[in-house]
Amino acid sequence: MGDEVKVFGFWGSPFSRRVELALLLKGVPYEYVEEDIFVVENKSPLLLQYNPVHKKVPVLLHNGKPIAESLVILEYIEETWKANPILPEDPYDKAMARFWAKFLDDKCLPAIRKAAFSPENEREEAAEEARACLKTLESALNGKRVMQEVTGEELLSVEKLPELFKWTEEFVSCSVVKQSLPPKDKVLGVVKARVAQTNAPK
Amino acid sequence: MGDEVKVFGFWGSPFSRRVELALLLKGVPYEYVEEDIFVVENKSPLLLQYNPVHKKVPVLLHNGKPIAESLVILEYIEETWKANPILPEDPYDKAMARFWAKFLDDKCLPAIRKAAFSPENEREEAAEEARACLKTLESALNGKRVMQEVTGEELLSVEKLPELFKWTEEFVSCSVVKQSLPPKDKVLGVVKARVAQTNAPK
Structure with missing residues (x-):
């Protein structure tokens, strides 16, 4: 072509x-x-x-x-490109996939970002919001584990959200996904810098 | 079926x-x-x-x-239901339609709502934001004319946004669209009440 x-x-x-x-x-x-x-x-x-x-x-x-x-x-x-469909074939399953993708982008990611980058005294409340989103989520998120490592706020644990935890474990162990993930230490560096900035005295 | x-x-x-x-x-x-x-x-x-x-x-x-x-x-x-396609057939045109639908929902509608329901002293600034969105928009919005009638903020005019104005004129004169539009005076009543509430002394 x-x-x-x-x-x-x-x-x-x-x-x-x-x-x-x-x-x-x-x-x-x-x-x-x-x-x-x-x-x-x-x-x-x-x-x-x-x-x-x-x-x-x-x-x-x-x-x-x-x-x-x-x-x-x-x-x-x-x-x-029709090979290896990303979305399910059935229109209803497809609608569900789109619904969760939208939920992830509109609700979960902003909540997680807020939980990671709020000043320390507001962080617990923001984390609570993010946790509520993750509880609702039946799909997966990328990059959140770095954020919880930095902020100490545990958002995703095998005890609290076993299905989501399992899903992300499987997701990140897929070889094609591995190939497209950014280096963890590089992400960690950027997130840490931003958290420090958020909490720096004004 | x-x-x-x-x-x-x-x-x-x-x-x-x-x-x-x-x-x-x-x-x-x-x-x-x-x-x-x-x-x-x-x-x-x-x-x-x-x-x-x-x-x-x-x-x-x-x-x-x-x-x-x-x-x-x-x-x-x-x-x-395949009859009377809503989206264009060509994948690129379809992507453009989806892009503008997302822009309408994520940017324009929140900006217009803010312009209509801000307290009076913040309204001009909010209206400016909404105008910028509408300028960008190549698709159409519904319900905004009622809002400009209530708030006195003119968002959509034939002089400023001739293409968008023409599009909405055509849109609302389509018989199927007419059938699905809510009664204007009823919309006007609800919006007026909400604007009054926004500006009521706290």
């Missing part, structure tokens, strides 16, 4: 990692372009051109056409 | 209206169940059972199986 596929991403972003993971699962070769998302001025002119609305990674570029928003990109990948 | 289709909705919710609109467009007969969403205790046990995560309308019940989240429901309707 001579497809030209590029991903504009950031090494530590679960959103760009999920796009890469989908392409890996489908066996679609792609070129990866790393973006410096921490400093606005460092974002490449191409990223701003391809995602002028949100100015964020990930962006998938397919034969010159850009798509933004990771869940939108996943749907596009699923429809464009 | 003997399909049993029910929609749990609220007359003034654009989210449940879009589900009804999709069913109308597809020609799928359904039973409508009105929920009182203003008072938590008035929500029906069925709604809580069918959408335990968000406890919100709309819920689509298809042959006893519940689906929540309006955009997830629309995808399900599109896949289940």
Whole structure:
């Protein structure tokens, strides 16, 4: 087909990692372009051109056409490359997968981020919110274990959430997933720095 | 097929209206169940059972199986009833439609709601945000004209946003859309009451 596929991403972003993971699962070769998302001025002119609305990674570029928003990109990948389906075939099961993906992005990830990056005195309350989300979640999250290591707030444990724990254990031991995970110590470094900043005297 | 289709909705919710609109467009007969969403205790046990995560309308019940989240429901309707496609056929066009639907829900609607329901002294700033969203939007919004009538903040005008204005004019003059729009004076009453409440002395 001579497809030209590029991903504009950031090494530590679960959103760009999920796009890469989908392409890996489908066996679609792609070129990866790393973006410096921490400093606005460092974002490449191409990223701003391809995602002028949100100015964020990930962006998938397919034969010159850009798509933004990771869940939108996943749907596009699923429809464009049929091998190794990501979503279940049955429309109802598919709806459930979409519902949980949306729940993860809209509710869980913001709650977990808040639990990790709240000032110390607000952290327990935020962690409680995050725990409630995780209790509801029947799907999996990526990157949270690093956060609990840093903040000391245990969000995910085999005792409290056995099914979710098992799911993530299986998820991260899959060889394709392993390939797309960012190095743990690098993630840990960034998260620790951010937590320290949150708690620094103003 | 003997399909049993029910929609749990609220007359003034654009989210449940879009589900009804999709069913109308597809020609799928359904039973409508009105929920009182203003008072938590008035929500029906069925709604809580069918959408335990968000406890919100709309819920689509298809042959006893519940689906929540309006955009997830629309995808399900599109896949289940093939007549009169809602989404474009081309995968890239489809991705664009999904991108703008997500933008509408995640950015525009919250900004417009904020512009309508901010206390008077914060309203201009909130309206500015909403205007920026609408400028970006290439799709359409429903219900905003009522809000600008109440608050006096003009968000959508033929001079400032000619394409969007034209789109919404066409949208609301479509016969199926007309059928699914809530009565304007009823919407106006609810919005006015809420604006008054926002500005009432604490």
